[in-house]
Amino acid sequence: KAGVTQTPRYLIKTRGQQVTLSCSPISGHRSVSWYQQTPGQGLQFLFEYFSETQRNKGNFPGRFSGRQFSNSRSEMNVSTLELGDSALYLCASRGQENTEAFFGQGTRLTVV
């Protein structure tokens, strides 16, 4: 069974630009969550999608948004990038009836 796949693995963007990250969950999993990981703040929850609906949202500005498609694949978008958005963005996939969350390898975003 394939794991959680995140693309791209690395991104370099300029301040003010916008970026879209993609996540394909484990086959059969309908819940996808996004987390931001930085050395200073650690792992912080961004949002969770289940069956194309955002079910929960963390304390991030509106520049951070996401969506989920009917095949459970998810994208997150960050608009008007700031230097502080540089981080490892992680996607986690969860099956419907259990609570184990499995993470992808992440997308390393660098804003210059």
Add this chain to the structure above:
Amino acid sequence: QQQVKQSPQSLIVQKGGISIINCAYENTAFDYFPWYQQFPGKGPALLIAIRPDVSEKKEGRFTISFNKSAKQFSLHIMDSQPGDSATYFCAATGGSNYKLTFGKGTLLTVNP
């Protein structure tokens, strides 16, 4: 507000020794407590998890001890090996909220 406090920040153990990492939580609605292991350049990997209805869970060399009244839980790594050198995160979630709240992480180094 940091809802899950993890200690120590870093830990150095000799091969064959016991590594102990502690976490404390505040939110009594939490009912699922996983531990994740993360190697550089990789996403967090689920190691072991526990629910409050048991006080201990063991999987191989890894054991979680859980103290509901003290709102604390800990990870014990027996017979620590150099390959265990990684960052370990405790986390918690609960109720209908599928958001994982993470501790700040512990960098474990096992010397050969």
